[in-house]
Amino acid sequence: MSVAAQNLLELDGVHTHIGAYHILHGVSFSVREGEVTMLLGRNGAGKTTTLRTIMGLWQASRGDVRFKGQSLKGQATPDIAARGIAYVPESMGIFSDLTVQENLVLAARAAHHAGELDTQRLEWIFGLFPALQKFWLYPAGKLSGGQKQMLAVARAIVEPRALLLIDEPSKGLAPSIIGNLISAFNELKRQRTTILLVEQNFHMARSLGDAVAVMDNGAVVHTGSMRELADDEALQQRLLGLSLGVHQ
Amino acid sequence: MTVASTVRVAASATIPKAQFDWRPVLLLAVIALAALPLIGSPSTWVTLTVAGLAMGMIIFIIASGLTLVFGLMDVLNFGHGVFIALGAFIATTVMGGMTVWAGDSGAAQLLAVFSAMLVAFAAAAALGWAFERVIVRPVYGMHLKQILITMGGMIIGEELIKVIWGPAQIPLPLPDVLRGSFLLGDAAVEKYRVLATAIGLVVFAALAFTLNRTKIGLLIRAGVQDREMVESLGYRIRRLFVGVFVAGSALAGLGGVLWGLYQQIVIPQIGAQVNVLLFIVIIIGGLGSTLGCFVGALLVGLMANYTGFLAPKVALFSNIGLMVAVLLWRPQGLYPVTNR
Numbered sequence: 001m002s003v004a005a006q007n008l009l010e011l012d013g014v015h016t017h018i019g020a021y022h023i024l025h026g027v028s029f030s031v032r033e034g035e036v037t038m039l040l041g042r043n044g045a046g047k048t049t050t051l052r053t054i055m056g057l058w059q060a061s062r063g064d065v066r067f068k069g070q071s072l073k074g075q076a077t078p079d080i081a082a083r084g085i086a087y088v089p090e091s092m093g094i095f096s097d098l099t100v101q102e103n104l105v106l107a108a109r110a111a112h113h114a115g116e117l118d119t120q121r122l123e124w125i126f127g128l129f130p131a132l133q134k135f136w137l138y139p140a141g142k143l144s145g146g147q148k149q150m151l152a153v154a155r156a157i158v159e160p161r162a163l164l165l166i167d168e169p170s171k172g173l174a175p176s177i178i179g180n181l182i183s184a185f186n187e188l189k190r191q192r193t194t195i196l197l198v199e200q201n202f203h204m205a206r207s208l209g210d211a212v213a214v215m216d217n218g219a220v221v222h223t224g225s226m227r228e229l230a231d232d233e234a235l236q237q238r239l240l241g242l243s244l245g246v247h248q
Numbered sequence: 249m250t251v252a253s254t255v256r257v258a259a260s261a262t263i264p265k266a267q268f269d270w271r272p273v274l275l276l277a278v279i280a281l282a283a284l285p286l287i288g289s290p291s292t293w294v295t296l297t298v299a300g301l302a303m304g305m306i307i308f309i310i311a312s313g314l315t316l317v318f319g320l321m322d323v324l325n326f327g328h329g330v331f332i333a334l335g336a337f338i339a340t341t342v343m344g345g346m347t348v349w350a351g352d353s354g355a356a357q358l359l360a361v362f363s364a365m366l367v368a369f370a371a372a373a374a375l376g377w378a379f380e381r382v383i384v385r386p387v388y389g390m391h392l393k394q395i396l397i398t399m400g401g402m403i404i405g406e407e408l409i410k411v412i413w414g415p416a417q418i419p420l421p422l423p424d425v426l427r428g429s430f431l432l433g434d435a436a437v438e439k440y441r442v443l444a445t446a447i448g449l450v451v452f453a454a455l456a457f458t459l460n461r462t463k464i465g466l467l468i469r470a471g472v473q474d475r476e477m478v479e480s481l482g483y484r485i486r487r488l489f490v491g492v493f494v495a496g497s498a499l500a501g502l503g504g505v506l507w508g509l510y511q512q513i514v515i516p517q518i519g520a521q522v523n524v525l526l527f528i529v530i531i532i533g534g535l536g537s538t539l540g541c542f543v544g545a546l547l548v549g550l551m552a553n554y555t556g557f558l559a560p561k562v563a564l565f566s567n568i569g570l571m572v573a574v575l576l577w578r579p580q581g582l583y584p585v586t587n588r
């Protein structure tokens with residue numbers, strides 16, 4: 001199999017402007033199928049903008065984003081989502097006034113009501129996140145922060161998706177909840193789900209990541225394997241200004 | 249195993265139940281009961297209460313589309329009144345044209361009224377589609393321009409109405425079958441207000457069913473909260489918005505027929521006259537909230553009728569006063585939409 005065939009997502013010299021601000025300066029990296037690729041970098045490096053650009057929420061002014069070899073440039077967000085890309089934003093994007101059930105029905109595009117949800121998949125999701133079963137008919141806005149994050153991830157996987165874009169899922173969560181999320185992501189990883197994960201929690205990044213792309217000032221400054229970065233403290237210092245060893 | 253049985257496992261455990269917020273509904277009851285000793289006569293109170301509910305229902309029919317349009321796309325449509333005026337003028341044409349045919353037959357007169365509603369509904373829907381495409385679409389996300397251009401659209405609409413129907417006021421009398429009152433003890437309840445209340449309840453039930461029991465409704469409710477996330481899930485919010493705009497315009501056309509029959513006189517500015525009232529209702533209710541719009545419209549209707557009877561001079565400001573009081577109690581409105 002060729003290298004190009006293994007790449008599910010490719011960013012090639014992507015520039016993004018938001019109003020008068022030039023945020024991404026030629027971002028290039030790729031996400032291989034069946035792998036978890038971590039997108040790391042300091043605050044303001046452009047990680048969230050990269051995910052939003054892939055989703056078409058902000059349009060790239062130059063460069064190209066290719067998914068399964070086809071350009072996503074200029075496509076509207078619903079068309080990009082319909083290709084099988086799910087997005088979990090940093091804010092989680094939960095519909096607070098809707099119940100847990102309604103949030104999941106909405107995310108399952110083929111289902112018109114709860115009765116049409118894939119039962120086996122739902123049981124699998126309940127296995128990953130038991131709280132969602134308990135709070136099934138409860139307004140999502142009343143859930144705790146960790147439960148909301150579980151719902152956000154569950155929404156992304158309620159139907160099979162080719163690629164998950166997940167933005168800082170551990171942000172603001174208690175360590176025990178982060179442990180639950182890591183277990184769930186490991187389960188997704190075992191099922192060969194392709195994930196592009198933005199994360200500031202380096203313990204999570206190291207335990208989940210197969211590959212890594214590090215961003216700084218709106219550009220990718222390093223790509224490689226997660227293991228290579230995790231084992232090289234000097235590289236961590238240079239790229240991230242810290243050592244993964246002290247962030248466990 | 250079905251989804252129901254999958255989640256039934258949890259149903260046997262203690263599932264936290266979401267509490268419905270009854271306080272705004274109780275406020276309605278409190279205001280109605282508080283008015284009783286002030287009015288004195290129970291029969292007058294019944295008459296005023298039914299009149300207030302009927303007025304509130306008509307306002308709800310007109311305003312329900314406006315609140316969803318604002319909630320979904322942050323579009324401030326100050327031109328909503330043109331759909332009301334169109335509905336009212338179409339009623340003068342349709343009912344005028346069917347008067348001779350209907351003659352003394354009550355059923356035929358009712359058919360004329362319902363025909364007027366149907367034609368007004370369809371015409372306002374068509375105008376709403378054109379209005380969204382030509383006037384609203386170029387100014388998405390630009391509030392100041394939305395205010396200016398939609399007001400401009402309403403002025404043009406009013407002028408076009410003058411071209412078609414003339415600038416003079418046109419009487420829109422109630423047909424004989426809707427004149428007069430039912431007697432409930434000593435209380436006289438006007439037949440037309442009962443009909444308006446019934447139509448308002450049907451519209452509310454249809455909206456509540458659509459919003460709470462269908463996927464389209466789910467999308468609308470979600471879109472009001474976070475339209476970007478709805479798009480990220482793969483749905484075209486703009487297409488949905490056009491549908492809501494058209495439906496909202498159609499309801500305003502229907503409301504225009506009811507409002508015209510309520511006033512019994514139709515002028516080109518009939519829509520502009522209720523515009524302020526509509527915005528008071530959707531602000532009181534919580535922008536984007538259909539239930540809030542419903543309760544807010546009933547509050548406005550009741551207050552207008554009670555104060556109109558008790559202190560006519562105060563009635564001019566009663567709705568502004570109501571809005572101030574509600575916003576002091578709940579700054580986001582009676583049923584605020586989360587995430588807004």
